[in-house]
Amino acid sequence: MAQPQQSEEAEVPPLRVGMVGYAFMGAAHSQGWRTVGRVFDLPRRPVLAAICGRDADAVRRAADRHGWAAAETDWRALIERDDVDLVDICTPGDSHAEIAVAALAAGKHVLCEKPLANTVEEAQVMTRAAEEAFGRGRFAMVAFNYRRVPATALARRMVAEGRLGTLRHVRVSYLQDWLVDPEFPLTWRLRREQAGSGSLGDLGAHIVDLAQYLAGESLAGVSALTETFVRERPLTGGAVKGLSAVSGTGTGQVTVDDAALFTGRFTSGALASFEATRYATGRKNSLRIELNGERGSLAFDLERLNELSYHDGTEPAAHAGFRRILVTEPDHPYLDAWWPPGHGLGYEHTFVHQARDLVHAIAEGRRPEPSFADGLQVQRVLAAVEESAEKNSVYTPIAV
Incomplete structure (x- = not known):
């Protein structure tokens, strides 16, 4: 009698994932891990081994909802599990460094949500730990999911091919409005x-x-303004660690910026402008970026995330201008595994693509991108923005 064929799934070695955090980003990352192996052919098969959160009932509900096999209430216990190969960190920034360093020391791969840390010093510690772990065959990546939109990945390819020529300008804004109500x-x-x-x-x-x-290059310095528009907000009794109040009574101080506006200069000399706010009334999740070069321009709008606008400045002026590229073709980044041309993707697919890229990097033994070093460089830019705003400085160089 012929032996039953071993399933293809069984032949692919597993990559057993443990996640810390189960709220907004935890749900998004869960979607990515749960879906990626059903869409892409992978060299490792992601397995949702365990999820962790402080509230036992809530984390158990999250495990059941998102398909995790087990639930933990202590991230240290999650890291110690023999059935976890990779730790995915979806917690507030104050715990990123401690969890990531411990996970790497325990021989786990790490995926960490952005920003990498709360300070440059924490990000430096994490980057050193990642470098040491890389020498032991363990890999770390920071989760900047907007790199994984097919349209932005296509834009990067076009810039790298020289379609824009020498870069002159980058202008980018990210606008939300969820803090407009002072009673939030x-x-x-x-x-x-x-x-x-x-x-x-x-x-x-x-x-x-x-x-x-x-742009394919780093910022060299910035000049910034920041503002906090509403400096006190109602307390909600357990919403903020370290503050206590009966639900619905009392207020607490807002200790972060509500909006940041800054200009910058890239290492090549190209100029950049940035705006980030959670007070742009009517804007829910509006991210727009435009790059202008000597030979052309590219523009992307997250609210039209299956499209890329491109102007070829080498064409005759009589018929030149921005044109829409519908980024749904199978030879566009990531799209050979999805739907027929014209059938667009959404926000959640960026987390699927993120998981795909990390699995391939681990299986192939190469450094994932963006690395913790990339996350550290972003942290240095953020620190320079804060320093510039605090000192009312005309220009603050990025520390190296």
């Missing part, structure tokens, strides 16, 4: 000790990384 409660995102910074770290980290990624 004080959450961890509004406290420096947990979040590190406000719109600057939450939104600014994304656009700094995206600008540098698309």
